[in-house]
Amino acid sequence: MDIELKNVHKWFGSVHANDGINLKLPGGIIQGILGENGAGKSTLMKILSGFYQADEGEILLDGKPVKISDPASSLRHGIGMLHQDPLDFPPMKVIDNLLIGKEGGLLPNRKQAVKEFKDLQQRFGFDIDPDSYVDMLTVGERQQLEILRLLWLGARALILDEPTTGISSLQRIKLFETLKILAKDGMTVIFVSHKLEEVEGLCQRVAVFRRGQVVGEVRPPYKTMDLVKMMFGKVVSADSRVYARSGENKLTLDSLSIEDYRLHIKNVNLGVQQGEVIGLAGMEGSGQRQFLRTLGGLMRPVGGKILLGKKDLTGRPYHTFLESGISYVPAARLEEGLIPGLSLTEHFILSDESRKFMIDRSKALTVTQDRISSFSIRGTPVSLIEELSGGNQQRALLALLRPQIKLLLLEHPTRGLDIESAIWIWSTLKERCKTGTSIFFMSSDLEEILLYSDRILVFFGGKVSQPIESVETSVEQLGQLIGGKGFQEREEH
């Protein structure tokens, strides 16, 4: 199917997310959509798939203008979208997930559906049991299921939004093979990503987005530097390592034990130096989050002590941790960090530690404008926080931190951000280290952990490794530890 977009505009409040997009997406090829976070690519895809309506502009399918008013009508037109997080029904059977989206018929023809499902699977070499429950599947398999479901429902164009996040490399290879087969069969495959290698390796065409506009359309052979330039308007490079640790122990963990309903972390002994960065590696759910929350005063340890300097914080309430100079930055920005419905200015007023009664609005405005420019937040003082893109929300979250912090705890500080924002965020964090802040952060990106940590702790099912000097290890070694191999248990006390 040929898809054509003409002069598409979309505003969210004062943010112009799509600014006159013109794009032709012919059938039979894999089309890459490249751009940093907040560049407008997700917005455009959501317009195509009916989640949003464009404020202006036209969508033509095979030359005919259509109106896509909701996701169901988008699918009726043959456009299927694979979301970053699978939109399925985990407690239900695979086959029922398939049938839910099917229109018409009070009584679904289950037998027929199972047969068609198996035929489809064969075509791509997938192996999902139609009678298993969705919550038993891996993320990669759920993605496969979603692709099959969309095809089964008659999709002739497939949009994939950052589809390689959270799946194994084997599943990624499988996914790419599948996409190639689909394109060969004449389908339009739209591959949205900010990962350069993937786009370069897979796509026959790439459209680059920046600030809501299409800034370039490129065909192979790709020159990486050119793509980067188009995405960011300038070339960025990763910081070389910065060391700020001072040798002086700032935080001491004395046989700290943490428990929740499924994890036991036992007897962690650790001294953390001033200015040191400690990366927490491990599969999601191996105990890193509980560990961070305990250090932040949000969970109470079942044993052991947390000492900041000489001060014993064990068992004290969160506010004492905060007042002592420990700050916690959660990954769920809009749920735990920011307050939807309040403006940027109001956020900065809330974060200032003034003991006054009345708010000085003009001073607050100055502070806000100042922070907006020094943290390069794309938004205005009156922008509501939920109107900002994810990357800008993350910048705002960091801009809200108190000026003097002794210990900073971060959950996935750069998850979902583009390279430029990630590098920028780490450069501000390293600045803090130079002034004596120690940092703990968890991340599922091993490169990030290797690049920015002084020492690394690997978590595996509640076990914590000995601290590893990051200069002495490699992605391979960490990868093995994360998988539970070569794990040296800490000595018990």
Place this chain on the structure above:
Amino acid sequence: MSKSNSRWIGLSFRVGAIVLALLFTAIVILVTNANPLDVFSNILDGAFGSTDNFAHVIVSWVPLLVVTSGLLITFAAGLWNIGIEGQITIGAIFTTFILRSLQDSSVSPAIILILGILAGIIGGALWAALVGWLKVYGGVNEIFGGLGLNFVATAITLWLIFGPWKRPGIGSMSGTQPFPDALSMPVIGETSLSIWPVIIAIAGIVIIYILLSGTYFGLRLKAVGKNMRSAFLLGIPTTRYMMLSFLICGGFAGIAGALQVEAVYHRLIPSISSGYGFLGLLVAMLVNYQALWVAPVALFFAILNTGSIQLPIVLKLDSSLGGVLQEALVLIVILMEGARRRFMKKE
């Protein structure tokens, strides 16, 4: 779309809602075989027909304004203080207690009245604190806690009126023995209206407006109401702010109760809260929790309340027609708000 443009659209949706509510009520009136125009003109006459009538409007405006002011605080913190009726009642009981205790003493009436109001504030705040305490430490939703305590407050009132505080001889639904004239607030001319409650009510809404729009306290309260989890991580003591908002709202409810005792009924009656608490919830919703609009909208409600009193006498209609109009108005305005959002999205 420009800002002023969207404001005009918002306004026209509101005006449209009022027209629709009037139409709806007109249909209800037609069903009862009466003439809607007669009814509306009677309501207006009942409210503005004489100085005395208008004085009654203001008498009814004061408690409504006071409770709505308080409710803005709990709404800002994201709390539904359904228990406001009980808080008015307990405030009134505390006031009655002070007035009864001191009426025969040599303390000057002005001091007694002031002490009575302070006691009302304490009573309302205590009753609200109970709701807050149940919510914060007991995990009881404030709607259920508040509703339950409303019944308890009514029961206590009835027990006092028919028990310890009963009139000489026999207790009656007409309430406790009225206080001596010296304990009445001075009235304006021949009317039943006293200026002091009006001053207190206006000062109250001004304070709430400043609190919510210009202070750290107000902004933090809003943060708690919009996202408690983030507010907590930002360092706002969320439970303390929730308790404080209950205390403030309860205090305002207590003032309303005190004024009902001191300036309107001059005694404790069984239905001392007169439904002003629930009506206040409606007003707060109708103005979309904006302090600026509380006073005029509460006045409009007071006009309907007072104006419909004479419907049974003149037109043999039930006076609850005023209530029908009020509730239809709130429902339709909220409905139109939803319609406006969809409309603005399409624009």
